[in-house]
Structure formats: structure tokens, C-alpha cells
Amino acid sequence: MWLLDTHVWLWSQLEPERLGEGTRALLMDQSQPLVVATISTLEIARLVARGQVTLRVPVGEWVRRSTELLALRTLELSHEVAIEAYALLDAFHRDPADRILVATSRIHGLTLVTADERILAYPHVTSRDSRT
Numbered sequence: 592m593w594l595l596d597t598h599v600w601l602w603s604q605l606e607p608e609r610l611g612e613g614t615r616a617l618l619m620d621q622s623q624p625l626v627v628a629t630i631s632t633l634e635i636a637r638l639v640a641r642g643q644v645t646l647r648v649p650v651g652e653w654v655r656r657s658t659e660l661l662a663l664r665t666l667e668l669s670h671e672v673a674i675e676a677y678a679l680l681d682a683f684h685r686d687p688a689d690r691i692l693v694a695t696s697r698i699h700g701l702t703l704v705t706a707d708e709r710i711l712a713y714p715h716v717t718s719r720d721s722r723t
Contacts, residue, residue: 592623592624592625592626592699592700592701592702593617593623593624593625593626593701593704593719594626594627594628594666594692594696594699594701594702594703594704595626595627595631595663595704596631596692596703596704596705596706596707596710596721597630597631597634597635598705598706598707598721599614599704599705599706600627600631600635600657600663601638601644602721603618603657603661604653604657604660605644605646609722610721610722611721611722611723612723613723614704614719614721614722614723617704618661621662624664625661625664626663626664626665626666626699626701627658627664627665627666628665628666628668628691628692628695629665629666629667629668630668630688630691630692630695631688631692632650632654633688634688635650635653635654636650666695666699668691668695669698671698672691672694672695672698673691673694675694675697675698676691676693676694677690679693679694679715680715681713681714681715683709683713684709689707689709689710692705692710693710693713693715696716696717696718697715697716701717702717702718702719703716703717703718703719704718704719704721705718705719705720705721706720706721706722
């Protein structure tokens with residue numbers, strides 16, 4: 592199963608050309624289970640509220656439509672993930688959303704699809720470069 596980083600979820604709908612051919616194929620393959628974490632919804636809502644991302648519809652409608660279109664499963668933030676986010680091994684950056692995404696990936700045995708170089712270089716999570 593594949594966990595989409597927030598930017599991958601956004602790019603899939605707003606800027607698919609930023610994704611690699613393999614990632615675009617993965618997103619369209621109905622046999623591949625795709626997952627998003629609720630922390631990504633919070634990040635998207637924050638980006639919209641700050642004017643850093645513009646959506647043509649309200650955030651709630653965008654989330655509903657995109658999850659239906661991509662057949663995304665949503666993972667809610669659990670106590671286990673919250674604890675794991677601050678128990679990550681070795682040096683990892685301070686962004687709480689990225690920590691939660693990495694923890695979600697680890698706890699649920701998911702591959703995190705991302706373009707974030709720090710996550711891609713982190714040896715304690717399985718990841719895939721979304722630019723390929």
C-alpha cells in the first residue's frame with residue numbers, strides 16, 4: 592500500500608506534470624491501494640487559508656472529490672502514530688506533519704510516496720520518489 596505525502600496528493604490534482612511517469616501510473620492503477628493521512632488534510636487547509644494554494648472548490652469538497660477520484664483510503668491520526676512521530680530513530684527534521692507521515696508509514700507498513708529529500712534519505716522508512 593502507498594501513503595501519499597501531502598504535496599503528492601495536491602500535485603495529483605493540481606500539477607500532475609510534477610509527478611514522474613511511474614507515479615502517475617501508480618495513481619491511476621485501481622489495483623494499487625492508495626492512502627492519505629488526515630494530517631495532509633490539515634496541511635492543505637492551512638495552505639489554502641494562507642493563500643499558498645488555490646482550489647476551485649472549498650477544501651472539504653476538494654478532499655471529497657479527490658479521495659473519490661483516486662479511491663483513496665484515509666488513515667486517521669492514532670495515539671500510536673502520535674507517539675511514534677516523536678520516537679523516530681536518528682536525526683529527523685522537526686516538521687510535525689512530516690514526522691506524522693513517516694510514523695504513519697512505519698506503523699501501518701506503507702510506502703511513503705514523496706519528493707521530500709529528507710524523507711527519501713531517512714533510512715527508517717520505506718519511501719518512493721514521486722518524481723520517478
